[in-house]
Amino acid sequence: MPIWWKSSSKEAKKKTTKESFIDALQRRFKSSESKSTSPSGGSRRRGHDIVSEKGFNSQAHSRSPSPSKNVARCQSFNEMPQAQPLPLPNLHLAGIGQTDLDSRANSQLEKGYKLQSHLPLPRPGRNPQRQERAGIDVESAIASVSSDCSTETDDPIDSQQLSPLASDCELGPRTAAGSPSSTMSKDLSPAARQISRESSTVVNLSNNNRASSPKRRPLASHVPNLQVPRHGAFMSAPDSSMSSPSRSPLRAFGGEQLMIGKPYTDFPILGSGHCSSPGSGQNSGHNSMGGDTYGQLFWQPSRGSPEYSPIPSPRMTSPGPGSRIHSGAVTPLHPRAGGGAQESLAGRPDEGKQQSHRLPLPPVSISNSSPFSHSNSATTSPSFQRSPGRVENILSPGSRWKKGKLLGSGTFGHVYVGFNSESGEMCAMKEVTLFADDSKSKESAKQLAQEIAMLSRLRHPNIVQYYGSEMVSDRLYIYLEYVSGGSIYKLLKEYGELGETAIRSYTRQILSGLAYLHDKNTVHRDIKGANILVDPNGRVKLADFGMAKHLTGQAGPLSFKGSPYWMAPEVIKNTSGCNLAVDIWSLGCTVLEMATSKPPWSQYEGVAAIFKIGNGKELPEIPKHLSDDGKDFIRQCLQRNPFQRPSAANLLQHPFVSNAATVEKPITSSASTEAPSAITNGGISLGFGQARNIPGAELERLAIHSSRVSKSNFPSSDVLISRDNISCPVSPIGSPLLQPRRSPQHLSGRMSPSPISSPRTTSGSSTPLTGGAGTVPFHYINQSAYLQEGFGNLPKPTNSLPSNGPQYWDLDGSRRVQTGSQAFQELASSEHDSLARQVQRPDYREYYDGQSVLADRVSQQLLRDHGKLNPSVDLYPSPLASRTNGA
Numbered sequence: 053m054p055i056w057w058k059s060s061s062k063e064a065k066k067k068t069t070k071e072s073f074i075d076a077l078q079r080r081f082k083s084s085e086s087k088s089t090s091p092s093g094g095s096r097r098r099g100h101d102i103v104s105e106k107g108f109n110s111q112a113h114s115r116s117p118s119p120s121k122n123v124a125r126c127q128s129f130n131e132m133p134q135a136q137p138l139p140l141p142n143l144h145l146a147g148i149g150q151t152d153l154d155s156r157a158n159s160q161l162e163k164g165y166k167l168q169s170h171l172p173l174p175r176p177g178r179n180p181q182r183q184e185r186a187g188i189d190v191e192s193a194i195a196s197v198s199s200d201c202s203t204e205t206d207d208p209i210d211s212q213q214l215s216p217l218a219s220d221c222e223l224g225p226r227t228a229a230g231s232p233s234s235t236m237s238k239d240l241s242p243a244a245r246q247i248s249r250e251s252s253t254v255v256n257l258s259n260n261n262r263a264s265s266p267k268r269r270p271l272a273s274h275v276p277n278l279q280v281p282r283h284g285a286f287m288s289a290p291d292s293s294m295s296s297p298s299r300s301p302l303r304a305f306g307g308e309q310l311m312i313g314k315p316y317t318d319f320p321i322l323g324s325g326h327c328s329s330p331g332s333g334q335n336s337g338h339n340s341m342g343g344d345t346y347g348q349l350f351w352q353p354s355r356g357s358p359e360y361s362p363i364p365s366p367r368m369t370s371p372g373p374g375s376r377i378h379s380g381a382v383t384p385l386h387p388r389a390g391g392g393a394q395e396s397l398a399g400r401p402d403e404g405k406q407q408s409h410r411l412p413l414p415p416v417s418i419s420n421s422s423p424f425s426h427s428n429s430a431t432t433s434p435s436f437q438r439s440p441g442r443v444e445n446i447l448s449p450g451s452r453w454k455k456g457k458l459l460g461s462g463t464f465g466h467v468y469v470g471f472n473s474e475s476g477e478m479c480a481m482k483e484v485t486l487f488a489d490d491s492k493s494k495e496s497a498k499q500l501a502q503e504i505a506m507l508s509r510l511r512h513p514n515i516v517q518y519y520g521s522e523m524v525s526d527r528l529y530i531y532l533e534y535v536s537g538g539s540i541y542k543l544l545k546e547y548g549e550l551g552e553t554a555i556r557s558y559t560r561q562i563l564s565g566l567a568y569l570h571d572k573n574t575v576h577r578d579i580k581g582a583n584i585l586v587d588p589n590g591r592v593k594l595a596d597f598g599m600a601k602h603l604t605g606q607a608g609p610l611s612f613k614g615s616p617y618w619m620a621p622e623v624i625k626n627t628s629g630c631n632l633a634v635d636i637w638s639l640g641c642t643v644l645e646m647a648t649s650k651p652p653w654s655q656y657e658g659v660a661a662i663f664k665i666g667n668g669k670e671l672p673e674i675p676k677h678l679s680d681d682g683k684d685f686i687r688q689c690l691q692r693n694p695f696q697r698p699s700a701a702n703l704l705q706h707p708f709v710s711n712a713a714t715v716e717k718p719i720t721s722s723a724s725t726e727a728p729s730a731i732t733n734g735g736i737s738l739g740f741g742q743a744r745n746i747p748g749a750e751l752e753r754l755a756i757h758s759s760r761v762s763k764s765n766f767p768s769s770d771v772l773i774s775r776d777n778i779s780c781p782v783s784p785i786g787s788p789l790l791q792p793r794r795s796p797q798h799l800s801g802r803m804s805p806s807p808i809s810s811p812r813t814t815s816g817s818s819t820p821l822t823g824g825a826g827t828v829p830f831h832y833i834n835q836s837a838y839l840q841e842g843f844g845n846l847p848k849p850t851n852s853l854p855s856n857g858p859q860y861w862d863l864d865g866s867r868r869v870q871t872g873s874q875a876f877q878e879l880a881s882s883e884h885d886s887l888a889r890q891v892q893r894p895d896y897r898e899y900y901d902g903q904s905v906l907a908d909r910v911s912q913q914l915l916r917d918h919g920k921l922n923p924s925v926d927l928y929p930s931p932l933a934s935r936t937n938g939a
């Protein structure tokens with residue numbers, strides 16, 4: 053248990069007992085218990101005791117918390133790795149040695165996933181790989197236990213027994229969340245009650261899922277041509293009620309509520325319960341699987357993610373890294389999905405160690421035949437292993453990208469380093485296994501598609517760049533910019549709190565990314581250290597857009613999603629507000645996280661923290677060592693009234709960041725002037741970069757572009773070749789490289805070149821960036837427009853850039869009004885100018901170019917490979933490509 057965790061627990065114990073709300077809870081709990089006839093009454097009492105008297109430390113004493121009961125996962129930054137689950141009851145684990153574990157797991161992988169309950173537990177002191185595997189097993193086991201216990205009563209929370217596993221690290225939150233859930237739900241917002249209600253649904257889903265697991269078949273086998281909708285589904289991702297990309301891998305193993313692995317709880321809480329359509333302005337949905345909420349609220353030992361990524365759930369995911377509340381009825385990570393789990397079983401030595409980035413291995417010796425060829429086992433067998441203890445070097449989907457070291461695991465799958473042995477370039481490969489006969493998987497695919505669509509429209513130096521994606525057999529591969537430094541969370545965990553210089557720099561960059569995102573009316577909804585990556589040069593990148601949402605229409609009730617400790621009060625209270633402002637709140641929490649190595653309110657358990665954030669009045673303690681600017685910045689962000697929070701663009705003018713030293717090193721890559729390899733190395737016409745504006749209807753048709761790969765070459769594999777997915781995102785076209793240097797506005801997103809608008813872009817069907825001009829009022833874009841045309845075809849609003857002075861969100865969230873203190877106004881010269889300064893940073897521009905080049909190469913390669921496999925692929929010829937080829 054981390055030191056800070058212990059100390060905070062003690063403090064929490066003292067504090068919580070003094071809290072009036074706790075007293076109220078006690079009274080309610082007692083009342084509830086006396087009235088309850090449920091056998092779980094005892095459980096409630098325990099939960100109550102823990103919440104009111106023991107704080108975090110109480111976790112260890114809690115008994116049998118059911119995943120579904122837990123509202124928060126508690127994981128400490130420092131000790132997550134050591135956290136070991138306690139033996140599960142009724143799982144027949146005794147006597148099972150590691151060998152048994154591995155052999156059994158391997159057997160499961162070979163024969164198909166049937167892991168349900170009799171799983172071996174991880175042993176203390178195991179190597180990282182084993183720990184990872186153990187985590188998975190434990191999750192599975194917990195899930196099973198949860199499923200078994202969760203169907204008997206109307207109150208899923210109370211009816212379930214907590215698993216001893218809960219004590220492995222952080223039972224506290226769970227207990228708190230679980231026991232008193234019914235009572236708490238009365239005190240909390242409708243969202244909380246929703247969670248409670250949904251928990252039963254989740255349980256059922258879990259059971260169903262388990263029951264169907266053995267019968268699952270790869271999605272591709274059921275869906276001849278897996279189509280990832282470009283519009284609609286893409287855009288609204290997280291809001292579908294059933295799906296949640298946020299799903300935690302745990303769910304894949306049958307349990308919907310368990311999350312293991314992230315330090316902080318993510319609540320993929322879903323919100324309001326209703327499924328909100330994309331763009332509806334109400335985020336409820338996304339997955340809302342209320343059950344997740346509780347289930348994800350406890351800390352979990354990371355599953356493999358070197359940084360303990362918030363694997364949490366679906367989006368209860370991130371927490372510390374892992375604490376996110378997601379929704380999700382979807383089980384992105386199917387039991388059979390193998391990825392990291394498989395590798396772990398194989399005993400890969402360096403998995404789980406994000407620190408040791410091993411160098412890319414030499415290309416696997418494979419035939420020159422198509423990578424999809426049967427003969428190429430490496431290609432078709434994701435779990436192919438070159439040799440024991442060696443990182444497998446598998447050709448990734450239809451391309452020359454080989455799957456290397458495991459970077460971590462998330463809700464949907466596993467992330468690996470991808471290496472192109474021909475070009476020597478690297479990327480991050482997210483591998484997600486989807487299965488067809490599972491409605492959840494379908495939803496998962498849909499939400500992933502939404503996330504992809506979201507990412508594909510974003511281009512900013514402070515946002516992880518999306519390169520492309522493809523479907524191979526039942527696996528979806530998503531290629532992303534590789535950010536080798538890991539997340540801020542990981543850095544904090546390994547090196548402790550950051551100095552103010554670093555905090556200022558990181559904050560400025562995060563704000564820059566947020567300003568860009570918000571300018572597109574898109575809210576991230578899960579800003580926290582675990583979702584912010586840092587490269588070796590000190591550049592910060594926003595990642596994990598699984599919960600991101602494009603806002604349309606007026607602001608509505610906020611979905612109960614996010615990571616509890618970073619969650620804005622209005623989200624917890626499920627009140628209407630300015631949706632974009634939730635990111636500002638989370639940013640303030642993240643600044644505190646960077647300054648203290650733990651998030652605000654971390655001394656409270658999940659439910660208590662939520663209660664504190666939602667109903668409390670006071671601000672979290674701000675470190676005295678921070679400068680006055682830093683303290684003021686945090687206060688600006690943590691204003692309970694979302695309409696009083698400055699916008700991201702405005703905060704860029706705050707002295708805390710405007711005066712920040714630029715610590716990130718500029719990139720002077722020669723790549724910035726190097727033409728994308730795809731342009732010069734011939735090959736088929738890739739279809740990117742087509743410079744034509746595609747009508748909405750046509751875009752719609754092209755959006756879902758899938759082609760079947762010859763069965764003879766690639767059995768059971770349907771390659772998803774969505775124009776968007778494959779190339780677009782980072783089409784060279786949109787790259788500054790291929791175009792005259794753009795004005796800062798381009799980079800800021802206001803006038804950014806749209807891949808589509810660009811002469812070479814075809815991707816998109818949509819012009820993600822072109823629509824970003826100015827600040828798009830929330831009501832400016834209607835959902836249909838968004839879904840059908842993407843960002844790019846949105847009418848450009850008139851210049852709505854703020855002038856001087858801080859901007860605050862107005863009550864209907866449709867526009868910003870200028871108000872604020874004189875001091876701040878003096879500091880804020882002009883948002884426009886500020887942003888201009890941001891983007892004019894030469895390093896950014898260089899970086900941007902470099903990324904474009906790499907992105908382009910990845911995209912080109914993907915298309916090229918797919919084109920070879922299936923000439924019939926309907927790819928638009930690229931004028932540039934033909935010209936190049938001709939030359």
Ligand SMILES: Nc1ncnc2c1ncn2[C@@H]1O[C@H](COP(=O)(O)OP(=O)(O)OP(=O)(O)O)[C@@H](O)[C@H]1O
Pocket residue numbers: 298299300357358359360361362363364365366367369370373376459460461462463464465466467480482516532533534535536538539582583585595596598
């Ligand atoms: N582009 C990337 N470069 C380097 N590491 C990455 C990249 N994307 C993800 N990772 C790492 O891979 C791990 C898993 O990431 P992923 O996005 O799949 O899940 P997550 O964000 O941890 O959880 P979730 O998606 O459930 O919120 C994390 O440790 C993360 O830091």
